[in-house]
Amino acid sequence: SQQGEEDPQALSIQEGENATMNCSYKTSINNLQWYRQNSGRGLVHLILIRSNEREKHSGRLRVTLDTSKKSSSLLITASRAADTASYFCATASSSGGSNYKLTFGKGTLLTVNP
């Protein structure tokens, strides 16, 4: 089952603009991660934010986490054509010291037009 749900499903912007993607989830988490996928191939880890953190930055990426609303957002500033990809949020959970797993949403397809 999908826990994280990204919004919007698709986003088209011009190069240089900022892109914001949102993610909502349902259950308690250890952390929330964002991944990028190009053309249906392997996923690349972008950023991890722990459940006790509220905001994190990495280069042009800014992630926020609101555990009271069970939501997160990913902001990509000054977008480039090379940022065109699908972006997934994934919530990490575990039970009894095992079964650590990521539960992914359906993703946001970002298209950055030159």
Next chain:
Amino acid sequence: ETGVTQSPTHLIKTRGQQVTLRCSSQSGHNTVSWYQQALGQGPQFIFQYYREEENGRGNFPPRFSGLQFPNYSSELNVNALELDDSALYLCASSPRGNRAATNEKLFFGSGTQLSVL
């Protein structure tokens, strides 16, 4: 580019057949997870291996099975293939310090695209 390699990259099988997919984890990584990604969906957790033992399983039937070897490479086996098994199968590795680690990122391979006809 991660150091996780998967083989083959593409595979075509017919319904009822069996398939084995392979994954070499990144050097120094002792944990391997397998995910299934159907077209237009996010990856779904199949199972995970930590130091050659299964360490969690998702909602997949027993015909999905796996192995992890002493060098931490892994196999995913699917028996009695069904049409709905057509998907991209992703392997991910991580350098887990202990079984109960809860804050780690995954390093994914490029996947095996399986088509069941």
